[in-house]
Amino acid sequence: MDTSNLKKVDIIFSKVDNPLQILDKALQKSPDDIINEIIDSGLKGRGGAGFPTGLKWKFTKNEDSDVKYVICNADEGEPGTFKDRQIIEEVPEKIFIGMALAAYCIGAKEAYMYLRGEYNFLKKDIIPKMEWFNNEIKNRGLDVTLYLRSGSGAYICGEESALFESMEGKRGEPRNKPPYPTKAGYNNKPTSINNVETLVFVTMIQHLGVEEFKKLGTKDSRGSKVFSISGDTPIPGIYELELGMKVSDFVREFGDGDTKAVQIGGASGFCVPRKNFENTIIGFEGIPTGGSVMLFNSSRSMYNILHNYLDFFVEESCAQCTPCRAGLQQLLKGIEAIKRREKPASYLNELIKLSQTMKVASKCGLGQSVANPFVSIVENFKEEIIF
């Protein structure tokens, strides 16, 4: 008997006979029709931020510019996230179709995939497939070319404006916003930048129809999502699940019977302690995630986990803005000092205030989101941080 409250879905990795037919069918529609379908579907970005995909395309389309760009963000770097790698390995043609449709809709001639350097080994398969696809779209009279660009081991380049800087041959330092990418992105031209999984969903919404997609999920979190599940679980791996599930149902399925906390959204996400499993939802109405869900059992020290996260951020901060650069170092030094009893336990309150200042004062999402793990771990596991 299936006692699971989770609904497993197979959209992203499903094999489609002759996927190019999806492209052919879609190209019979006008760009506006496709954009309206994507808006109607309620699809939100699957990279974590959750911006409505159809609106992003609409804004980029409405910009008055001869040159526009499409970028597929394949700089998957959030700790605990590994689903894009598998999507690229297994169904690259579905990503390419999503990129080509994005270019068709917004009026771009160039579409780039920015692949993280850690995934360089995928290039030997991707490049020939991309060449094949470029030929296919040329044969269809579509004036779009796909290109592959690589990262070089910088987490921050997954942040869209840092990614543009990197593609422009500069240090991957995020820009001030606005202007947003839809107005001034790569080469300061209107750019639609979407996550790998989002582009596959666009393709599959064209294939299955909007209504089929809308049947899944909740009002705020339409559809399904590919999750990367790791940590203390007997069955780590990649699972596509309907959105809007309770953490308690998730833990029942994936936990090892001793789960004390679940980190949702990677190092920059939130830690949910056992007492909140029942009333926390994974999705845009609760805790959103780019896919990373990590389980911790009672053998784990939450101090060590927080320390590992802070180490990660200290190294990956681009260090251009002071709140993030100096704030991270002080948070790390601070918890170490409390552990060594050089600072009183009450110092934790100062550190929480510092992380909240970083949330307001940092330039980009990296510094702004450090308070998520910091506060949620410190407040729920205070005794482990102090003693």
Place this chain on the structure above:
Amino acid sequence: MQEQNELIKILVEKHGRTRNALMPILQDIVAEKQFLEPSDIALVAEELDLSAADVYGTATFYTFLDTVPRGKNVIRVCKTISCYMSGKDEIINALEKVLNIKVGDTTVDKQFTLLTANCMGWCHKGPVMLINDDVYHSLTPEAAIEIVQQYKEKSKN
């Protein structure tokens, strides 16, 4: 020097002389020789009409664009959360022992450099390491040693 000039000339022809070509050019140099020498940076800067400081500033931002000498095989062991939980320390200890170097160092014969790196996207199959572009996951200390031995054998032939 002659060879170096030619490599950079070829790469500049291939990728173009715009600033947008800088990353692909630097990446290809590193793929060829594992790190960027000051003379590489000066030459690329000259070809692209940029200041060498600007090119150096860009290169040093990126973990994979090394500007210090590296061995022929660069090993990067993931140290982020799930690899930490699944025992990356044992892997690093085993590699330090078999290579007789510490993290950050290069072997005397310049065959191996041992480094740690942040999350590589294999959290369900940790611990994991990259050797150059190739991934080795679900490691045990024995398996890691075995893999390094294979690279040693290869370099002898």
